[in-house]
Amino acid sequence: MTGETGGGSGPQPGSGGDGGDARRKHGSNTISDVLRLSTEYLAARGSETPRLDAERLLAKALGLERIDLYMALDRPLMPPELDSARALVVRRGAREPLQYVLGEWGFRHLTLNVDPRALIPRPETEVLVERALVLLEGRDAPRVLDVGTGSGAVALAIRDEHPGALVTGFDFSVDALALAAENAARTGLEIDLVRGDLFAGLPPGPWDLIVSNPPYVDASEIPTLQPEVRDWEPHEALTAEGAVAAVARGAVPVMAPGAGIVLEIGIGQAGATAALLGEIGLVEIRVTPDLREIDRIVEGRLA
Numbered sequence: 001m002t003g004e005t006g007g008g009s010g011p012q013p014g015s016g017g018d019g020g021d022a023r024r025k026h027g028s029n030t031i032s033d034v035l036r037l038s039t040e041y042l043a044a045r046g047s048e049t050p051r052l053d054a055e056r057l058l059a060k061a062l063g064l065e066r067i068d069l070y071m072a073l074d075r076p077l078m079p080p081e082l083d084s085a086r087a088l089v090v091r092r093g094a095r096e097p098l099q100y101v102l103g104e105w106g107f108r109h110l111t112l113n114v115d116p117r118a119l120i121p122r123p124e125t126e127v128l129v130e131r132a133l134v135l136l137e138g139r140d141a142p143r144v145l146d147v148g149t150g151s152g153a154v155a156l157a158i159r160d161e162h163p164g165a166l167v168t169g170f171d172f173s174v175d176a177l178a179l180a181a182e183n184a185a186r187t188g189l190e191i192d193l194v195r196g197d198l199f200a201g202l203p204p205g206p207w208d209l210i211v212s213n214p215p216y217v218d219a220s221e222i223p224t225l226q227p228e229v230r231d232w233e234p235h236e237a238l239t240a241e242g243a244v245a246a247v248a249r250g251a252v253p254v255m256a257p258g259a260g261i262v263l264e265i266g267i268g269q270a271g272a273t274a275a276l277l278g279e280i281g282l283v284e285i286r287v288t289p290d291l292r293e294i295d296r297i298v299e300g301r302l303a
């Protein structure tokens, strides 16, 4: 099996461990068989969603929607199809994130390219965008800065959902900015992309809104993270000591009067972040929970 690293234990995706070799020879490895074997293979390698992963990977290999698999469970796979499916399942079995194996992922109303050049956009970050859009209500052409833009997800979603917004994505990673540029081209949305170090100061505004999902994981937690995150996502996207405070403090001198700031933060950081926003002179401070009821987004406005 191409790229197999599992030491031969557990079922082999698409090999039909219970006589499947014979079936494959006769071209009778059906969608149903491959889904079952792939699910077992991925479960044995620690995926928390093995069936879902298997369905999405097989759908990708066959160029189908997931629902189409269920309309054709008895359809045999041709050897090239089986090879493509196996290659994807083996990658996922090595704990590469499903999103990177698929190469694209949904965020708000967009489908974006995702790969190890940048963090995978998360569902909680959709709440960051939601709050940003609330703060932009009533403004026709607001100037928006997305600090640590990564794949460009936040910047592009804001531009998509508030088309008058003039959005700039800011990041120090050349790789992330290249991915963000690809996503701008893919979605046909116009944003500016600027390279720089947030610890050295934010681009001069004035900005009407500063939005950021900065690296907020404590470096000591990295070894405890799931292999998908720890071994595949860029560490500079996960951790940078003092980044949340640096974005907040760096924002004030470049914000227009009445401008807003919206920050995504880690578990247990809401109280300190809200206090910091008060300390640096912001008002209307508000904390919003994510979909799991974890306090995740802190916002404020310059008086």
Ligand SMILES: C[S@@+](CC[C@H](N)C(=O)[O-])C[C@H]1O[C@@H](n2cnc3c(N)ncnc32)[C@H](O)[C@@H]1O
Binding pocket: 118, 119, 120, 121, 122, 125, 147, 148, 149, 150, 151, 152, 153, 154, 170, 171, 172, 173, 176, 196, 197, 198, 199, 213, 214, 215, 216, 236, 237, 238, 240
């Ligand atoms: C948590 S990721 C957010 C990515 C994207 N905005 C999202 O929400 O999916 C943080 C981003 O901050 C960037 N970053 C880290 N340190 C930085 C720095 N000192 N200056 C500018 N950007 C930085 C990383 O490259 C990464 O893209």
